[in-house]
Amino acid sequence: MCQELGIESPLIPRMASAFGGGMGGLGSVCGAVSGAMIAIGLVHGRDEPWQPREQIYALVRQVYRGFQEEMGSTICRELTGLDLTTPEGVKEIFSSGVGMRVCLRAGSTGYRLALAALREAAEDSAPAG
Numbered sequence: 001m002c003q004e005l006g007i008e009s010p011l012i013p014r015m016a017s018a019f020g021g022g023m024g025g026l027g028s029v030c031g032a033v034s035g036a037m038i039a040i041g042l043v044h045g046r047d048e049p050w051q052p053r054e055q056i057y058a059l060v061r062q063v064y065r066g067f068q069e070e071m072g073s074t075i076c077r078e079l080t081g082l083d084l085t086t087p088e089g090v091k092e093i094f095s096s097g098v099g100m101r102v103c104l105r106a107g108s109t110g111y112r113l114a115l116a117a118l119r120e121a122a123e124d125s126a127p128a129g
Contacts, residue, residue: 001039001111005118012038021093022076025084030076032103032110036063039114044121059117066113071106079106 002012018024019034037060044056068074076084080098083089093099 001035001114002042004115005039005043007042021084025090027077027080027082027084028075030067030071030074030079030106030110032106033064033067033074035107036067036110036114040118043118055121059121062117063110063113067109070109
């Protein structure tokens, strides 16, 4: 996503590292959803806490709802059917093909929805001409 948006920082992979497996393997919000939110924040995030956040919240809601609609859930445990807090669950995600079947689709869905929302927001804010 950052390559597509022309954003470079060595911090980006580091700050996204904890989101895999639904936030550190806890099975919560899918890391693809979290990654999409990071991308939205990089483009439309606030620099100061008093700045408005309506635009970013609208984009987050749009992407979150789109992901939920397409994937059926935003929760890793529900998407994969696995408990990644156990050694068995971690082993199964790699041996069963769930990672390739579910996680790859989730990643591409999050990417596509976030990029579309960001492009739409850019078009909406472009001067008429």
